[in-house]
Amino acid sequence: MTTLSDVASAVGVSVSAVSRVLNDAPGTRVSEETRQRILETARQMDYRPNHSARSLRLQRTAVLACVLPDLTNALFSELVEGAEDAARERGYTLLLSRAEGMHDLDDTLARLLGEGRVDGAIVQMPDGLEPESLDSLVHDALPVVFLHAAHPRRTGSVMLDDAAAARTATDHLLALGHERIAFVGGLAGSPSARRREEGFREAMAQAGHAVDEKLVTRFGYRISDADSALAVLAEAQPRPTALVVANMNAGMAALGAARRMKWSVPEDLSVVAVHDAWPAAMTWPPLTTVRMPLRSLGRAAVECLIERLQVGTAADRLLSNESPQLIRRASTSAIEG
Amino acid sequence: MTTLSDVASAVGVSVSAVSRVLNDAPGTRVSEETRQRILETARQMDYRPNHSARSLRLQRTAVLACVLPDLTNALFSELVEGAEDAARERGYTLLLSRAEGMHDLDDTLARLLGEGRVDGAIVQMPDGLEPESLDSLVHDALPVVFLHAAHPRRTGSVMLDDAAAARTATDHLLALGHERIAFVGGLAGSPSARRREEGFREAMAQAGHAVDEKLVTRFGYRISDADSALAVLAEAQPRPTALVVANMNAGMAALGAARRMKWSVPEDLSVVAVHDAWPAAMTWPPLTTVRMPLRSLGRAAVECLIERLQVGTAADRLLSNESPQLIRRASTSAIEG
DNA sequence: ATTACATGATCAAACGTTTGATCATGTCAA
DNA sequence: TTGACATGATCAAACGTTTGATCATGTAAT
Numbered sequence: 163m164t165t166l167s168d169v170a171s172a173v174g175v176s177v178s179a180v181s182r183v184l185n186d187a188p189g190t191r192v193s194e195e196t197r198q199r200i201l202e203t204a205r206q207m208d209y210r211p212n213h214s215a216r217s218l219r220l221q222r223t224a225v226l227a228c229v230l231p232d233l234t235n236a237l238f239s240e241l242v243e244g245a246e247d248a249a250r251e252r253g254y255t256l257l258l259s260r261a262e263g264m265h266d267l268d269d270t271l272a273r274l275l276g277e278g279r280v281d282g283a284i285v286q287m288p289d290g291l292e293p294e295s296l297d298s299l300v301h302d303a304l305p306v307v308f309l310h311a312a313h314p315r316r317t318g319s320v321m322l323d324d325a326a327a328a329r330t331a332t333d334h335l336l337a338l339g340h341e342r343i344a345f346v347g348g349l350a351g352s353p354s355a356r357r358r359e360e361g362f363r364e365a366m367a368q369a370g371h372a373v374d375e376k377l378v379t380r381f382g383y384r385i386s387d388a389d390s391a392l393a394v395l396a397e398a399q400p401r402p403t404a405l406v407v408a409n410m411n412a413g414m415a416a417l418g419a420a421r422r423m424k425w426s427v428p429e430d431l432s433v434v435a436v437h438d439a440w441p442a443a444m445t446w447p448p449l450t451t452v453r454m455p456l457r458s459l460g461r462a463a464v465e466c467l468i469e470r471l472q473v474g475t476a477a478d479r480l481l482s483n484e485s486p487q488l489i490r491r492a493s494t495s496a497i498e499g
Numbered sequence: 500m501t502t503l504s505d506v507a508s509a510v511g512v513s514v515s516a517v518s519r520v521l522n523d524a525p526g527t528r529v530s531e532e533t534r535q536r537i538l539e540t541a542r543q544m545d546y547r548p549n550h551s552a553r554s555l556r557l558q559r560t561a562v563l564a565c566v567l568p569d570l571t572n573a574l575f576s577e578l579v580e581g582a583e584d585a586a587r588e589r590g591y592t593l594l595l596s597r598a599e600g601m602h603d604l605d606d607t608l609a610r611l612l613g614e615g616r617v618d619g620a621i622v623q624m625p626d627g628l629e630p631e632s633l634d635s636l637v638h639d640a641l642p643v644v645f646l647h648a649a650h651p652r653r654t655g656s657v658m659l660d661d662a663a664a665a666r667t668a669t670d671h672l673l674a675l676g677h678e679r680i681a682f683v684g685g686l687a688g689s690p691s692a693r694r695r696e697e698g699f700r701e702a703m704a705q706a707g708h709a710v711d712e713k714l715v716t717r718f719g720y721r722i723s724d725a726d727s728a729l730a731v732l733a734e735a736q737p738r739p740t741a742l743v744v745a746n747m748n749a750g751m752a753a754l755g756a757a758r759r760m761k762w763s764v765p766e767d768l769s770v771v772a773v774h775d776a777w778p779a780a781m782t783w784p785p786l787t788t789v790r791m792p793l794r795s796l797g798r799a800a801v802e803c804l805i806e807r808l809q810v811g812t813a814a815d816r817l818l819s820n821e822s823p824q825l826i827r828r829a830s831t832s833a834i835e836g
Numbered sequence: 837a838t839t840a841c842a843t844g845a846t847c848a849a850a851c852g853t854t855t856g857a858t859c860a861t862g863t864c865a866a
Numbered sequence: 867t868t869g870a871c872a873t874g875a876t877c878a879a880a881c882g883t884t885t886g887a888t889c890a891t892g893t894a895a896t
Binding site: 163208210211212213214215217218223232233234235236238239242246255257258259260272273276277278279385414415417418421440441443444445446447 | 500545547548549550551552554555560569570571572573575576579583592594595596597609610613614615616722751752754755758777778780781782783784
Binding site: 175176177178179191192193196215217218219220221278 | 842843844845846847848850851852853
């Protein structure tokens with residue numbers, strides 16, 4: 163670990179001179195010759211500023227945390243890439259962290275923000291939990307930006323146009339001639355799941371079809387939840403001919419559940435899910451999805467957070483410029499087709 | 500941000516007293532009464548030690564990095580959980596990071612280790628790259644433990660019994676009556692892919708079957724690589740009746756490629772892949788796999804790294820107690836069945 | 837010849853911890 | 867009454883940076 167003073171004594175100059183040159187601080191007064199000597203020596207000695215010392219002095223770490231319920235979810239890949247890009251551009255480093263439950267999240271935020279390891283955090287609440295439930299931590303306006311859900315204290319948040327995505331999915335099925343369409347939703351508490359359900363209802367209403375409440379389930383996105391959902395839908399008379407699933411992973415799970423129930427897709431049942439990532443192309447049949455601008459969401463989250471850090475406050479943002487895009491694969495087909 | 504001196508002045512006592520009590524340092528001499536007052540006040544004021552200050556003083560961060568080529572790969576989920584658990588138990592925090600290529604990795608390690616953000620790192624090399632290629636960084640014995648591959652400088656590494664896994668996969672196919680078995684491997688440069696190929700060859704030799712070299716491909720694990728591999732295999736005369744794929748994701752991709760070539764699985768072609776994670780159950784047909792002890796690998800990596808940090812040196816470890824386990828799904832069937 | 841100012845460089849404090857050294861006070865033994 | 871020692875507490879330095887203040891020197895203007 164070469165330090166500033168190592169470089170300084172190697173060059174035969176003061177520590178402050180070295181510091182100023184390396185940061186090229188505004189108003190630095192140093193001769194061109196020593197400047198070159200300093201730069202050259204620092205390079206040779208492979209000097210790197212110590213992060214702890216610097217953040218202690220500056221009272222900021224230039225690190226942002228991104229806390230997600232499950233890092234290995236393919237859906238997060240794009241999101242994280244967008245966030246990383248934006249962070250890098252603004253001179254920040256992105257740190258990834260996982261927090262499965264409420265307790266985990268409390269702990270994690272306390273460690274990250276409370277101990278000054280990061281300047282701010284982007285948080286997606288674990289499924290079924292709403293931002294207000296960690297009010298304890300946001301008590302004195304911690305620099306946290308929420309994904310997919312707004313905190314009542316308006317601490318900053320970014321959201322996708324979930325209603326539009328669900329409408330796109332539903333319209334696709336309607337265009338294929340389906341009328342008896344089921345909605346497989348997330349947990350009732352989830353704001354984004356709620357917005358998607360609304361979008362579904364809007365599309366149905368606009369097409370002039372009633373929504374059969376027996377065809378709306380809200381079990382969640384886990385694999386076993388798909389079994390529960392399809393079991394319920396199989397009871398309905400008559401059975402639905404198509405499904406809008408509120409989430410890609412849940413959509414994949416629904417395909418599995420349908421197969422176990424000998425319900426063949428897409429012949430007897432069309433399935434379309436919100437969100438897209440590569441695993442959707444690996445299922446059988448490949449899953450029709452609605453692609454959402456996750457990369458932009460990641461970028462927006464970082465920008466929102468940085469604004470929050472600099473200005474002290476940040477507006478909630480709804481990303482609605484890029485409209486959700488249907489990715490037609492083989493899990494949907496025309497009715498009676 | 501409450502600091503030590505905030506607490507100290509609130510209690511009316513020196514900073515050092517507070518520090519000693521809160522860390523309950525060995526040989527601390529403080530009256531029971533003040534000890535209680537300090538603890539109580541610290542709790543009330545929600546004091547948390549500043550991470551930068553502490554690591555600056557202690558010259559260690561108690562943070563370990565885990566640098567992987569792709570965080571959203573489902574295979575890493577288990578690995579990371581094992582590593583996180585082990586880290587937590589030993590009083591460390593695990594930081595996750597992604598590095599796709601060699602350049603990324605260089606950069607990342609420089610930032611993490613060079614700037615003293617972490618005490619050590621667990622690294623899985625990106626596909627096709629071997630540890631020796633970043634010799635530049637391991638020049639003065641940086642605290643790095645490699646996953647799946649040993650560094651010639653013996654910097655510490657942990658590996659799975661890849662040969663055993665490939666043998667298990669191959670034996671399964673042999674038991675089903677297959678003889679003409681192909682091996683779809685990783686890139687030739689990958690040590691773990693090499694070990695799996697050896698395991699395949701051992702199993703074939705033991706069963707008394709010759710390996711047709713035309714049935715061994717080494718394109719890699721990406722989706723497009725599966726297309727290349729299957730195109731080659733389709734040319735072989737006679738065609739293989741079964742495939743051992745060296746990696747689960749590649750196995751899923753192989754299913755897709757086979758379908759595109761109208762090669763039906765498992766009727767005309769059985770497929771088994773090394774490694775298991777939930778997406779394998781979502782494909783059609785569900786993919787038969789060989790499960791490997793990834794959680795233990797994560798634990799072992801952390802333990803190896805900590806040993807390295809404390810003792811200064813660490814042995815390479817091969818995890819062979821838990822033998823690879825066949826997960827029979829629907830992508831393999833008996834020949835002529 | 838004095839003042840004024842620009843230039844090139846250093847000093848020193850501060851960020852929040854930890855920890856060896858030191859101090860003040862009281863108790864006990866000689 | 868002095869010395870030895872235990873107890874409860876504080877002092878001060880250090881970790882590696884950054885940065886406002888200061889210093890020394892030379893040059894130009896009065």
